[in-house]
Amino acid sequence: MEKIVIVGAGLVGSLQAIIMAKKGFKVEVFERRQDIRSANISAGRSINLALSNRGWKALELAGIKEEVEEEAIPMYARKIHDEKGDLTDQPYGLEGEAIFSVSRGGLNQLLIREADKFENVNFHFEMKCEDLDLETNELLFTDKDGKELKVKADRIIATDGAFSAVRARMQKTDRFNYQQMYLEHGYKELTIPPAEDGGFRIEKNFLHIWPRGSYMLIALPNADGSFTCTLFFPFEGKYSFESLKTKEDMLSFFKDVFPDAIEHMPTLETDYFENPTSSLVTVRCSPWNHEDKLIMMGDASHAIVPFYGQGMNSGFEDCSVFNELFEKHNGDWSKVIPEFSEKRKPDADAIADLALHNFIEMRDKVADPSFLLRKKIEKRMLEEHPNEWMPLYSQVTFSHIPYSQALAAGKKQAKIMDEIMCRADIEDKWDSQEIRDQIIALLKAQ
Numbered sequence: 046m047e048k049i050v051i052v053g054a055g056l057v058g059s060l061q062a063i064i065m066a067k068k069g070f071k072v073e074v075f076e077r078r079q080d081i082r083s084a085n086i087s088a089g090r091s092i093n094l095a096l097s098n099r100g101w102k103a104l105e106l107a108g109i110k111e112e113v114e115e116e117a118i119p120m121y122a123r124k125i126h127d128e129k130g131d132l133t134d135q136p137y138g139l140e141g142e143a144i145f146s147v148s149r150g151g152l153n154q155l156l157i158r159e160a161d162k163f164e165n166v167n168f169h170f171e172m173k174c175e176d177l178d179l180e181t182n183e184l185l186f187t188d189k190d191g192k193e194l195k196v197k198a199d200r201i202i203a204t205d206g207a208f209s210a211v212r213a214r215m216q217k218t219d220r221f222n223y224q225q226m227y228l229e230h231g232y233k234e235l236t237i238p239p240a241e242d243g244g245f246r247i248e249k250n251f252l253h254i255w256p257r258g259s260y261m262l263i264a265l266p267n268a269d270g271s272f273t274c275t276l277f278f279p280f281e282g283k284y285s286f287e288s289l290k291t292k293e294d295m296l297s298f299f300k301d302v303f304p305d306a307i308e309h310m311p312t313l314e315t316d317y318f319e320n321p322t323s324s325l326v327t328v329r330c331s332p333w334n335h336e337d338k339l340i341m342m343g344d345a346s347h348a349i350v351p352f353y354g355q356g357m358n359s360g361f362e363d364c365s366v367f368n369e370l371f372e373k374h375n376g377d378w379s380k381v382i383p384e385f386s387e388k389r390k391p392d393a394d395a396i397a398d399l400a401l402h403n404f405i406e407m408r409d410k411v412a413d414p415s416f417l418l419r420k421k422i423e424k425r426m427l428e429e430h431p432n433e434w435m436p437l438y439s440q441v442t443f444s445h446i447p448y449s450q451a452l453a454a455g456k457k458q459a460k461i462m463d464e465i466m467c468r469a470d471i472e473d474k475w476d477s478q479e480i481r482d483q484i485i486a487l488l489k490a491q
């Protein structure tokens with residue numbers, strides 16, 4: 046039986062372990078951290094992620110969709126909070142379409158639990174990958190006491206995240222391309238705890254956004270009635286992590302710009318000063334493989350900023366695309382591995398670009414009436430002409446259209462919508478057949 050070594054038991058590695066185990070391989074998973082199943086994740090900060098269709102498809106393939114559904118909270122729309130506390134809803138898609146808030150720790154625990162049910166899967170925790178020999182496929186791990194272990198693999202699947210040790214080794218090989226880019230913004234997690242009666246202090250089934258031009262606060266619901274908030278904020282500048290140093294400065298800033306959020310944040314001071322400030326990186330590299338022996342997946346090969354909610358979803362989609370290629374080539378690794386790297390790379394680049402662009406949309410444009418009108422017109426197009434017009438957000442979030450195709454289609458749509466929005470009568474006629482006919486005509490003319 047071929048031995049697959051998976052490096053990293055995060056979200057993508059543990060899902061891929063299930064998929065490889067189902068194919069009958071001997072799967073050895075090595076993870077730097079301790080076993081997350083023994084960590085009390087509810088006692089700490091509950092960090093959540095938005096799960097959407099691409100992610101659900103891979104969870105279904107692994108046979109655990111129903112279990113995840115039990116805990117996932119649907120968010121049907123963005124709830125925009127302006128500076129006065131006035132609210133606007135912006136639905137994500139058609140009636141009933143939603144993205145889902147899931148606990149990162151809870152999902153990781155479930156994936157490891159499910160993978161561990163297979164007799165042919167072994168987990169090795171507190172084992173850090175230090176290096177590997179690409180000629181012999183031998184990996185070097187150290188345990189928590191610094192003791193070394195060498196492990197030989199038939200195939201290596203590297204899912205060790207944005208700061209991948211395997212990728213660092215690949216960087217030393219000839220003609221390996223690598224690029225990393227940090228945003229000038231960082232993020233900090235804050236909390237809205239449950240109400241005294243255990244309910245939600247703000248409306249549950251929404252992704253809440255406080256867009257403020259060059260920065261923003263967002264909040265996603267958790268099953269226990271709390272919300273995890275994330276402040277995306279410049280590292281330096283007039284309003285920045287650097288400038289808000291004292292308790293007084295920070296509280297007065299929050300009172301001014303997020304007045305209807307701060308009233309629900311009794312632990313703000315502790316959260317702000319004790320939680321870490323983290324950076325946001327985009328990583329692009331190629332190829333993702335070494336011959337037919339090693340493949341990188343998830344953040345290890347394509348870390349992106351979180352503004353499209355697609356980092357985990359694209360990593361999970363890696364698992365389904367890998368599976369499709371494996372079936373297509375009857376398990377011929379010499380075809381599957383290079384084709385996976387070649388096929389996925391343009392899609393990973395596309396979602397990296399889309400995610401960077403969506404930051405501007407979320408922190409700035411969602412507060413702009415003309416942008417909201419544009420979204421309303423696009424939504425009507427989707428309702429009336431679903432075969433001709435699927436808005437870019439829906440293509441990315443609710444479909445399985447390759448990201449690179451979605452990006453290309455989105456650019457064409459943006460051009461058309463720019464023209465439509467220039468009409469002097471657009472405010473009056475936005476919901477008319479005349480406007481929709483013009484959009485279709487412009488589409489056909491392209």
Ligand SMILES: Cc1cc2nc3c(=O)[nH]c(=O)nc-3n(C[C@H](O)[C@H](O)[C@H](O)COP(=O)(O)OP(=O)(O)OC[C@H]3O[C@@H](n4cnc5c(N)ncnc54)[C@H](O)[C@@H]3O)c2cc1C
Nearest residue numbers: 053055056057077095174205206343344351354356357358
């Ligand atoms: C603030 C924020 C919000 C996000 N929100 C969303 C969202 O809403 N929706 C979404 O789809 N995505 C979101 N993401 C992205 C998502 O978190 C990642 O894309 C996803 O976690 C990638 O999974 P992964 O398994 O590839 O990497 P990781 O989850 O990082 O897992 C990597 C694993 O490898 C282990 N490891 C690392 N180095 C070694 C080593 N040397 N040896 C052994 N093990 C090692 C790590 O301990 C870890 O367990 C968000 C990211 C951030 C930062």
